[in-house]
Amino acid sequence: MTQQPQEGFHRSVVDAQEWMKAVQERLQINDNTQGPRAALEARLRETEKICQLEPEGCVKVDLALRAAEALLACCHEDQKPKILARLRDLKAQWEETVTYMTHCHSRIEWVWLHWSEYLLARDEFCRWIQKMVVVLEPPVELQLGLKEKQWQLSHAQVLLHNVGRQAVLLDRLLEEAASLFNRIGDPSVDADAQQRMKAEYDVVKAKAQARVELLEQVTQEHEHFQASVNEFQLWLKAVVEQVSSCLGRNCKLSTKDRLSALQDIAEDFSRAEESLQRLEAQAVGVIQNTSPLGAERITEELEEMRKVLEKLRVLWEEEEGRLQGLLKSKEAYERQRRQLEAELGEFKKDLQRLAEEGLEPTGKAGTEEELVALWRLYSATRAALAAEEPRVARLQAQLKELIIFPHDPQPLSDSVVAAIQEYQSMKGKSTRLRNATGVQLWQHSQRPLQDVQLWRALAQRLLDVTASLPDLPSIHTFLPQIEAALAESSRLKEQLTMLQLKKDLLSSVFGQERATALLEEVATSVRDRDLLHNSLLQRKSKLQSLLAKHKDFGAAFKPLQRKLLDLQARVQAENGLQPDCPGKQAQLSRLQGLQEEGLDLGAQMEAAQPLIQGNPNHQHKVDRLSADYQALQRSLEMILEHLLYARQCLSPKDGGSLSKTKPLPLGYVLVGIWTRSQQANK
The missing domain is CATH 1.20.58 (Methane Monooxygenase Hydroxylase; Chain G, domain 1)
Known part of the structure; x- marks a missing residue:
C-alpha cells in the first residue's frame, strides 16, 4: 500500500535534487568576477536568469514536501526517521542553493555596480583633466595693467586650488582601481593605468603651479614698479607744490627766500633723475609681461613723468634766473629799459626801411620781368618780416621782464605794442601785395596759351579754306596768310619754350602743383602747335608748287x-x-x-x-x-x-x-x- 507514495516521494526528491544540482553547476560556471567588463555583464545576466528560476525550484521542493507528507501518513514508524532525514537534507540543499543563487548574483552585481561607479568617476576625472589641459595649454595672456594681472593671478590660484581638491578624488579613484583590480584583474585598472592617471594629474598640477608662480612673479614685479611710480609721483606733486609756492605775485616770501627755496629744490633733481632712470630700467621687465596697450600706457606714463620733471627743471631755471634778476637794483631795471628802448628804436628803423624799400615801389610793373622783380621784392620783404619774429618775441619777453620790476613801464609798453601792431600790419600788406603780383604773373603766363588757342583756330581755318583752291588769285590771297601764320607759329613756339625754361620760377611763384599743371598744358599746346605747323608747311608747299606752275x-x-x-x-x-x-x-x-x-x-x-x-x-x-x-x-x-x-x-x-x-x-x-x-x- 505504501509502494506508490514511496515511489512518488523518491521521484520528487530526485527531481528536486537534480534541478538544484544543475542550478549549482550553472552558478559555479558564472561564479567569477575576473575578466573584462563584457564578460562580467554576461555573467551578471546569466545569474539574473538563474535567480529568476527560484520559483521553479520552489515548486519542485513543494512537490517533494507534499509527497513526503503523503508518504509519512501511510508508512511505518520505523521508516519515518529516514524520510524526515531526506527531507532535512533536501531543505538544507534548497536553502544552500537559494543562498548560493542570491550571493553569487549579488556579488557579481556588486562588482559590476562598483565598476560602473568607478568608470563614471574616472570619466568625470578625465573630462576634468582634458578641460584643465585646454585651459592651461595656451601661454599666459599679457594683461593691460596691475589690476588685470592681480585678477589673472587670482584666477590661476583658483585653478590651482581646484587642482589640489581633485587630489582627494584621484586618491579615491586609485583606491577603487586597486580594489577593482584585485577583484576583476582587468588591465584597464591595473597599476599602469593607475600610474598614467596619476601622471596626467601631476602634469596638470605642475602646469597650474608653474602658471601661478609665473603670474606671482609678474604681479609682484608690477606691484613693485607701481609702488615706485606712485612714490615718484608723490615726490613730483610735492615738488610742484613747492615750486608753485615760490611763483606768482601772491607769494609772500621775499625774493631772497624764494631763491633759497628754489636752490634747495634743485638738490633733489639729481636724485629724481636717478630714480626715474631706475624706473625706466624696471619698466623694461614689466613691459615684457604686459599687453601692447598696457606697455604703451606705461611708456606714456614714464614719458609724462619725465616731461613733468623737465618742465620743473626748466621752470626752476627760468624762475631762478628771474629771481636773480629781481635781486638787481634799480640800475638793472634802467639798463634793461635802455636796452629795450634801443632795440625798439632799431626795430622801428628796420620796419621803416622795409616799408620804404619793399612795400612802396616807385613805378608800376608792366612787363613780365618787372612783375617777377616785384614779386621777388615782395617775397624778400615778406621773408625779412618773418625773420623779425624772434625779435618781436624778444621785445615781448623783455617787456614782460620789465613788468616784474616795481616800476611803471606803461609808456614803453605802449611803444612796444604800437611797433608790434605796425609789424603785423606790414606782414599782412606784404602778403597781399605778393599774392596780387602772383595773380598778375599767372595771367601773364596764360597769355601764350591763349595766343596759341587763337592761332590754332586761325591755322585750322586756313587749312580748311585752302583744302581746295581752284584759281591763282585764291592762292595769291591765302599763301601770304599761311606764311604769316607760320611766322606767328615760330614766335609762339619761342614763347612756349621760354615758358618751359622757367620751371623753377613757376614753382616758386605758383607752387609745385599749379606749376606742374601749367607746364603740362604748355607741353600739350607745343604738341598741338607742332602738328598744325607741319600741316601749314605742307599746305604752303602745295600752294607754292601750284603757284610755281604759273611762273618761270x-x-x-x-x-x-x-x-x-x-x-x-x-x-x-x-x-x-x-x-x-x-x-x-x-x-x-x-x-x-x-x-x-x-x-x-x-x-x-x-x-x-x-x-x-x-x-x-x-x-x-x-x-x-x-x-x-x-x-x-x-x-x-x-x-x-x-x-x-x-x-x-x-x-x-x-x-x-x-x-x-x-x-x-x-x-x-x-x-x-x-x-x-x-x-x-x-
Whole structure:
C-alpha cells in the first residue's frame, strides 16, 4: 500500500535534487568576477536568469514536501526517521542553493555596480583633466595693467586650488582601481593605468603651479614698479607744490627766500633723475609681461613723468634766473629799459626801411620781368618780416621782464605794442601785395596759351579754306596768310619754350602743383602747335608748287637763293658757344626754328624740280644751289651736335621738355629731298 507514495516521494526528491544540482553547476560556471567588463555583464545576466528560476525550484521542493507528507501518513514508524532525514537534507540543499543563487548574483552585481561607479568617476576625472589641459595649454595672456594681472593671478590660484581638491578624488579613484583590480584583474585598472592617471594629474598640477608662480612673479614685479611710480609721483606733486609756492605775485616770501627755496629744490633733481632712470630700467621687465596697450600706457606714463620733471627743471631755471634778476637794483631795471628802448628804436628803423624799400615801389610793373622783380621784392620783404619774429618775441619777453620790476613801464609798453601792431600790419600788406603780383604773373603766363588757342583756330581755318583752291588769285590771297601764320607759329613756339625754361620760377611763384599743371598744358599746346605747323608747311608747299606752275624758273629760283643766303648768315651767327645753361637753351630753341625753316626751303626746292626738266642751265644752277644747301645743313648739324653734347650741363628738370621735342637731324631730311629730286631728273 505504501509502494506508490514511496515511489512518488523518491521521484520528487530526485527531481528536486537534480534541478538544484544543475542550478549549482550553472552558478559555479558564472561564479567569477575576473575578466573584462563584457564578460562580467554576461555573467551578471546569466545569474539574473538563474535567480529568476527560484520559483521553479520552489515548486519542485513543494512537490517533494507534499509527497513526503503523503508518504509519512501511510508508512511505518520505523521508516519515518529516514524520510524526515531526506527531507532535512533536501531543505538544507534548497536553502544552500537559494543562498548560493542570491550571493553569487549579488556579488557579481556588486562588482559590476562598483565598476560602473568607478568608470563614471574616472570619466568625470578625465573630462576634468582634458578641460584643465585646454585651459592651461595656451601661454599666459599679457594683461593691460596691475589690476588685470592681480585678477589673472587670482584666477590661476583658483585653478590651482581646484587642482589640489581633485587630489582627494584621484586618491579615491586609485583606491577603487586597486580594489577593482584585485577583484576583476582587468588591465584597464591595473597599476599602469593607475600610474598614467596619476601622471596626467601631476602634469596638470605642475602646469597650474608653474602658471601661478609665473603670474606671482609678474604681479609682484608690477606691484613693485607701481609702488615706485606712485612714490615718484608723490615726490613730483610735492615738488610742484613747492615750486608753485615760490611763483606768482601772491607769494609772500621775499625774493631772497624764494631763491633759497628754489636752490634747495634743485638738490633733489639729481636724485629724481636717478630714480626715474631706475624706473625706466624696471619698466623694461614689466613691459615684457604686459599687453601692447598696457606697455604703451606705461611708456606714456614714464614719458609724462619725465616731461613733468623737465618742465620743473626748466621752470626752476627760468624762475631762478628771474629771481636773480629781481635781486638787481634799480640800475638793472634802467639798463634793461635802455636796452629795450634801443632795440625798439632799431626795430622801428628796420620796419621803416622795409616799408620804404619793399612795400612802396616807385613805378608800376608792366612787363613780365618787372612783375617777377616785384614779386621777388615782395617775397624778400615778406621773408625779412618773418625773420623779425624772434625779435618781436624778444621785445615781448623783455617787456614782460620789465613788468616784474616795481616800476611803471606803461609808456614803453605802449611803444612796444604800437611797433608790434605796425609789424603785423606790414606782414599782412606784404602778403597781399605778393599774392596780387602772383595773380598778375599767372595771367601773364596764360597769355601764350591763349595766343596759341587763337592761332590754332586761325591755322585750322586756313587749312580748311585752302583744302581746295581752284584759281591763282585764291592762292595769291591765302599763301601770304599761311606764311604769316607760320611766322606767328615760330614766335609762339619761342614763347612756349621760354615758358618751359622757367620751371623753377613757376614753382616758386605758383607752387609745385599749379606749376606742374601749367607746364603740362604748355607741353600739350607745343604738341598741338607742332602738328598744325607741319600741316601749314605742307599746305604752303602745295600752294607754292601750284603757284610755281604759273611762273618761270627765275621767279622761283631767286627767292630760294635769297632764303639760302639768309639761312647761311643766320647759321653762321649761331656758330658760337653760350656762357650759361639758359643761353644754351635759347640757342637750341633758335636752331630748332632754323631747322623748321630749312624744312620749308627743302620743300620749296623739291617743288621747283618740275620747272628744270629739259633745261641743262637750270639744272646746273639747281645743282649748285643744292651743293650749297648740303654744305649749310652739314654746318648746322655740326653746330647742333656740339650744342647737344654741351646740354649735359642742364639738369633733368631744366632740359626734360627739350628732350621730348628733339627733331631728327636736318641732314636726313635734305638727303631724302635730294635723292627724290635726282630720281625725278633721271
